[in-house]
Amino acid sequence: xxxxxxPLLLAAGLFSCGIYGVLARRNAVLVxxxxxxxxxxxxVNLLAFDSYFHDQLHGGQILALFVIAIxxxxxxxxxxxxxxxxxxxGSIAIDLARGLADEDPPRGAQ
Amino acid sequence: xxxxxxxxxxxxxxxxxxxVVTSRNVVRAALWLVVVMGxxxxxxxxxSAPFVAWVQILIYVGAxxxxxxxxxxxxxxxxxxxxxxxxxxxxxxxxxALAALAxxxxxxxxxxxxxxxxxxxxxxxxxxxxxDTIFRAYTLPFELISLLLLAALIGAIVLSRRDIPGGDE
Amino acid sequence: xxxxxxxxxxxxxxxxxxxxxxxxxxxxxRGAWLAVLATLVPxxxxxxxxxxxxxRLNHALTSAxxxxxxxxxxxxxxxxxASTRVDGLAALLCVVVTVVALCVQVYSTAYMRxxxxxxxxxxxxxxxxxxxxxxxxxxxxxxxxxxxxVMGICSYLLIGHHWEDKPNTDAAISAFIxxxxxxxxxTAGLAVFAIGAGSTSISTVLGATYSHTTLVVxxxxxxxxxxxxxxxxxxxxxxxEAMAGPTPVSALIHAATMVAAGVYxxxxxxxxxxxxxxxxxxxxxxxxxxxxxxxxxxxxxxxxRVLAWSTVSQLAYMYAGLAMHSNAGIAHLVTHAAxxxxxxxxxxxxxxxxxxxxxSKMGGLRRGMPLTFxxxxxxxxxxxxxxxxxxxxxxxxxxxSAWSARETGVVATWAAWLVLVAGVVTAVITAxxxxxxxxxxxxxxxxxxxxPHDPPLAMSAPVLFLTIPSAFVGLLLTGHWFEVLLFGDxxxxxxxxxxxxxxxxxxxxVQLSWALVSSAAAAVGAGTLFLVWRAAPHRDPARILGRSQxxxxxxxxxxxxxxxxxxxxxxxxxxxxxxxxxxRVIDGGVVGTGRSAVGLGGLLRRTQTxxxxxxxxxxxxGVLALAVxxxxx
Numbered sequence: 049x050x051x052x053x054x055p056l057l058l059a060a061g062l063f064s065c066g067i068y069g070v071l072a073r074r075n076a077v078l079v080x081x082x083x084x085x086x087x088x089x090x091x092v093n094l095l096a097f098d099s100y101f102h103d104q105l106h107g108g109q110i111l112a113l114f115v116i117a118i119x120x121x122x123x124x125x126x127x128x129x130x131x132x133x134x135x136x137x138g139s140i141a142i143d144l145a146r147g148l149a150d151e152d153p154p155r156g157a158q
Numbered sequence: 159x160x161x162x163x164x165x166x167x168x169x170x171x172x173x174x175x176x177x178v179v180t181s182r183n184v185v186r187a188a189l190w191l192v193v194v195m196g197x198x199x200x201x202x203x204x205x206s207a208p209f210v211a212w213v214q215i216l217i218y219v220g221a222x223x224x225x226x227x228x229x230x231x232x233x234x235x236x237x238x239x240x241x242x243x244x245x246x247x248x249x250x251x252x253x254x255a256l257a258a259l260a261x262x263x264x265x266x267x268x269x270x271x272x273x274x275x276x277x278x279x280x281x282x283x284x285x286x287x288x289x290d291t292i293f294r295a296y297t298l299p300f301e302l303i304s305l306l307l308l309a310a311l312i313g314a315i316v317l318s319r320r321d322i323p324g325g326d327e
Numbered sequence: 328x329x330x331x332x333x334x335x336x337x338x339x340x341x342x343x344x345x346x347x348x349x350x351x352x353x354x355x356x357r358g359a360w361l362a363v364l365a366t367l368v369p370x371x372x373x374x375x376x377x378x379x380x381x382x383r384l385n386h387a388l389t390s391a392x393x394x395x396x397x398x399x400x401x402x403x404x405x406x407x408x409a410s411t412r413v414d415g416l417a418a419l420l421c422v423v424v425t426v427v428a429l430c431v432q433v434y435s436t437a438y439m440r441x442x443x444x445x446x447x448x449x450x451x452x453x454x455x456x457x458x459x460x461x462x463x464x465x466x467x468x469x470x471x472x473x474x475x476x477v478m479g480i481c482s483y484l485l486i487g488h489h490w491e492d493k494p495n496t497d498a499a500i501s502a503f504i505x506x507x508x509x510x511x512x513x514t515a516g517l518a519v520f521a522i523g524a525g526s527t528s529i530s531t532v533l534g535a536t537y538s539h540t541t542l543v544v545x546x547x548x549x550x551x552x553x554x555x556x557x558x559x560x561x562x563x564x565x566x567x568e569a570m571a572g573p574t575p576v577s578a579l580i581h582a583a584t585m586v587a588a589g590v591y592x593x594x595x596x597x598x599x600x601x602x603x604x605x606x607x608x609x610x611x612x613x614x615x616x617x618x619x620x621x622x623x624x625x626x627x628x629x630x631x632r633v634l635a636w637s638t639v640s641q642l643a644y645m646y647a648g649l650a651m652h653s654n655a656g657i658a659h660l661v662t663h664a665a666x667x668x669x670x671x672x673x674x675x676x677x678x679x680x681x682x683x684x685x686x687s688k689m690g691g692l693r694r695g696m697p698l699t700f701x702x703x704x705x706x707x708x709x710x711x712x713x714x715x716x717x718x719x720x721x722x723x724x725x726x727x728s729a730w731s732a733r734e735t736g737v738v739a740t741w742a743a744w745l746v747l748v749a750g751v752v753t754a755v756i757t758a759x760x761x762x763x764x765x766x767x768x769x770x771x772x773x774x775x776x777x778x779p780h781d782p783p784l785a786m787s788a789p790v791l792f793l794t795i796p797s798a799f800v801g802l803l804l805t806g807h808w809f810e811v812l813l814f815g816d817x818x819x820x821x822x823x824x825x826x827x828x829x830x831x832x833x834x835x836x837v838q839l840s841w842a843l844v845s846s847a848a849a850a851v852g853a854g855t856l857f858l859v860w861r862a863a864p865h866r867d868p869a870r871i872l873g874r875s876q877x878x879x880x881x882x883x884x885x886x887x888x889x890x891x892x893x894x895x896x897x898x899x900x901x902x903x904x905x906x907x908x909x910x911r912v913i914d915g916g917v918v919g920t921g922r923s924a925v926g927l928g929g930l931l932r933r934t935q936t937x938x939x940x941x942x943x944x945x946x947x948x949g950v951l952a953l954a955v956x957x958x959x960x
Binding site for chain 1: 229232256281311
């Protein structure tokens with residue numbers, strides 16, 4: 049007998065850790081690790097409900113497998129991007145990638 | 159008994175997860191990630207999903223973490239302790255994370271505080287059942303996943319080629 | 328018939344003006360003849376109208392005016408009509424205006440032939456004629472104001488015809504601003520009366536009853552307007568400067584018509600415009616102007632300026648006649664129109680022969696240009712008050728009316744005496760300056776290089792024609808028909824301060840006593856000046872003015888006084904303040920709005936730091952808020 053609340057709380061806690069990691073870490077690889085944490089939390093959630101509902105088709109387990117597959121693909125492509133970033137900049141600190149910034153126009157270009 | 163085990167492994171997973179996001183050493187963070195994945199695999203077993211647990215170990219610990227470590231090496235990340243791994247955003251991040259935790263916990267607990275999983279009457283699961291289900295009911299998503307993996311493969315190769323001219327962003 | 332056709336009088340010249348303005352360059356000289364034709368037809372028409380009116384008045388029992396109205400606008404309780412009101416006074420003045428305008432148009436075909444902008448000139452002269460006719464024939468106060476203002480703008484455009492030279496545009500602007508200033512009072516006065524009567528129709532306004540203050544205030548305001556338009560003291564500075572315009576323009580506008588429009592309006596609105604206060608004020612203003620202007624005329628070197636100051640002085644005579652509540656003012660208007668137009672056109676002929684309007688360049692012109700000589704001599708004689716000529720008759724009538732006003736008590740005794748004294752003094756000076764002009768232009772020897780010759784027929788014919796009315800119209804006006812013509816509408820009567828008064832009365836009579844007085848005065852003035860001249864024929868007889876001659880020649884420096892009092896503070900202190908306010912406050916407001924928008928944008932731009940983790944943080948905060956909201960609500 050497992051309280052359903054237990055895996056759900058575990059999932060919530062891991063998810064929050066993942067959020068913190070995505071938002072607070074400067075190294076791009078560490079951000080990717082935090083994303084993996086979040087995906088793991090999601091998997092726990094899926095499997096907990098799969099078990100709770102006694103699903104015959106095991107939709108939760110199948111979906112968890114798919115999540116793992118997608119996570120792997122995502123890590124692959126993500127790391128390729130990180131490598132390109134490193135080649136272009138020499139650093140993979142997220143702070144330094146400011147291309148999206150909106151700068152003040154130069155003086156006189158009002 | 160399963161409940162206690164579940165609780166213990168879950169606690170381990172949580173602590174390791176916290177260590178992943180707060181460690182000052184990139185390699186140590188990766189290793190703590192291994193601990194998290196391993197504990198999660200244990201949890202999956204306790205939730206009557208042994209096949210998923212093995213896949214988790216195989217792929218996550220075996221491939222993903224290794225890949226992450228390769229990336230750490232290739233990007234010359236500092237392998238010793240470094241204080242520059244946390245951005246100034248971490249206080250806001252902490253706040254958001256705590257808020258998310260609070261929201262999720264409140265919602266989930268208020269909904270499912272009295273529910274219990276009866277592991278003894280769990281339906282059959284395992285490799286045979288999973289394979290049967292995939293190739294009967296979930297064939298199409300399976301094919302799509304393989305396409306997706308192919309696309310990711312090609313994308314990763316293309317993205318990391320040196321001889322493609324690109325902007326200096 | 329009169330009612331249906333009266334509107335043609337202003338309409339024809341107006342259409343001609345429009346046509347010539349639009350198609351001027353293509354029409355060329357044909358445009359000028361179109362303008363002449365468009366003035367000829369109204370001339371014939373107005374003469375016919377006058378004869379019809381005289382006939383009607385002689386046979387009819389009432390002398391009510393013929394009115395035809397056409398509503399054009401409604402302003403609250405007032406409805407404005409473009410209406411014509413034909414009575415004796417209007418018919419007479421239409422003849423005067425159209426005849427003078429015709430003479431000027433014909434004269435201009437030769438005088439302005441070589442001008443590159445002749446077509447616009449002819450158009451504006453036509454437009455001016457139309458506007459003056461609107462004023463004369465108007466039966467509605469606001470419609471009259473329309474004509475009044477159009478005259479003002481035509482005067483500005485015509486004075487500044489040769490705008491290539493700055494002094495001309497300066498003169499035009501000065502004329503416009505001074506008359507406009509007077510027009511403020513005029514408009515206010517009209518408004519007071521229109522609102523007091525509840526209508527803008529002249530018949531209603533003349534017949535309504537007003538409170539005492541309304542009458543006094545309205546009449547004094549109207550006075551302000553006519554003082555400006557007729558260049559009376561203290562608003563006389565613009566008329567001598569307006570001589571910068573072409574000579575025919577001076578003849579038409581600044582001698583015969585526009586400046587006399589004020590006289591006409593006061594006479595038209597006499598029951599309400601000539602209250603006790605305004606009559607007294609008018610008498611004072613007229614008396615001062617008379618003498619002042621005559622002195623200035625005596626001191627001038629430029630022939631046209633002499634005539635300009637003379638006009639101011641003669642206008643004062645007309646206003647004096649009005650102030651004495653008699654029709655002598657209108658009579659003098661008629662004769663003055665004839666002889667002043669004659670004098671200006673003749674001055675143009677002289678200038679044509681000599682090449683300048685300065686009297687120092689003239690002399691001995693009696694030989695070689697007989698037509699001009701004869702006509703100008705007649706004109707100067709009648710202006711100077713030669714017995715039995717037109718000018719003498721009507722000037723005498725003014726003095727006579729002042730004497731009888733003193734007896735009947737219609738006006739204050741002191742006002743009547745003032746007018747009498749001023750009138751006699753002015754007669755002396757007028758004769759003096761007329762003789763001076765004659766001597767300096769025609770006597771002596773012609774200067775070197777000047778070949779006196781008569782101008783082309785188109786110029787000398789109108790001049791010769793005008794000689795006849797200049798000489799004889801005065802005697803014509805002494806007939807009974809004149810008094811009947813101007814008898815006015817007996818149904819309009821405004822009780823005025825206890826004195827029973829039914830409009831402007833009386834005709835033109837030549838009384839022996841005053842005839843002798845004015846003849847003697849003229850003889851004194853003429854004789855004195857002749858003797859002074861005889862003593863030194865090559866020197867200016869005006870040297871009797873002594874050291875003050877230069878001061879008087881400048882109009883006693885009143886123009887400069889006004890510049891110092893009004894123009895300099897406005898231009899040097901007030902205008903820059905307004906400009907600064909416009910730049911800082913109004914422009915600043917507009918620019919400031921732009922700047923603050925940009926500034927606000929800049930503030931908002933600070934959120935776009937480029938730090939993706941910040942973006943995701945904010946995103947997640949939003950998502951959590953939504954989630955909490957969705958769950959809690």
